[in-house]
């Protein structure tokens with residue numbers, strides 16, 4: 236059995252849209268895509284080299300090769316899209332038949348898996364995290380219904396912050412071989428002590444990994460993320476992806492960041508975020524109103540307060556916004572606090588200390 240047997244048969248059968256850009260070759264006169272032949276109004280003279288009047292390459296070779304090198308995989312395994320959000324949506328649409336198939340998630344976790352499943356009419360099977368918010372690998376391996384085609388493992392998990400070790404991922408992928416595609420969402424892996432699961436891709440055909448430039452690479456506004464998976468899976472998803480998913484300015488921003496200097500700066504920034512995360516965990520735990528600080532492998536902390544809604548409001552009144560994650564199962568009373576600059580983090584602490592003093 237191949238992983239392609241898990242794909243919706245109608246997706247395998249459909250005739251994909253043929254993009255004009257892939258046919259362009261070396262043509263000097265491009266009259267095949269109904270584009271404008273001149274730069275857009277307002278284009279700065281020094282921006283004339285940016286061909287905004289032309290549709291972009293669907294998967295720009297230079298970007299794909301750079302991402303492949305960054306994530307240490309073959310370029311045939313990389314599908315770049317508008318953030319990893321797009322890959323989640325494509326996966327659910329390609330693998331889940333509405334009203335028939337399902338995804339599995341481990342709540343409390345990132346909400347987009349459930350949103351994409353609901354949009355597609357696919358069921359959602361919840362395999363909750365264990366009491367200590369670690370993954371329940373045994374239940375994922377033993378109790379999953381046959382309807383589950385996709386299993387989303389979020390490592391480090393948003394919003395709790397815990398990462399999953401490679402041994403657990405491997406165990407789950409092996410147990411579900413020929414049954415489901417296991418997708419490890421590594422949006423925050425750069426901040427974690429555990430390595431990426433990309434080293435397991437060769438051994439496990441049913442494994443896929445989501446990476447993004449939105450977090451460690453400071454490019455959330457560019458919307459560039461990718462799926463690393465078998466080349467067959469990449470090519471199935473390209474069949475249903477809109478023809479020109481990656482805006483030219485975003486690709487240029489990613490290329491400007493993914494240089495040796497960019498890598499160096501990003502490495503230093505990651506170290507800074509980790510140091511600040513550890514400082515904030517200690518400082519927050521000292522505050523009398525704080526009841527719990529979950530251990531985090533990401534660029535945020537999930538913190539339980541005695542009066543979270545009031546803390547949220549007071550922070551907001553002082554110009555500091557955090558995320559109230561109290562609506563997630565088992566996270567009543569928790570706020571998720573992103574790690575900012577040292578000054579921003581100190582500002583948040585200042586507001587919290589001041590309210591303790593005046594209480």
Ligand SMILES: Cc1ncc(COP(=O)(O)O)c(C=O)c1O
Nearest residue numbers: 318319320345393422447449460
């Ligand atoms: C766990 C997780 N996965 C994926 C995403 C989506 O990231 P993007 O679409 O920006 O790559 C996020 C965003 O917050 C996230 O927390």
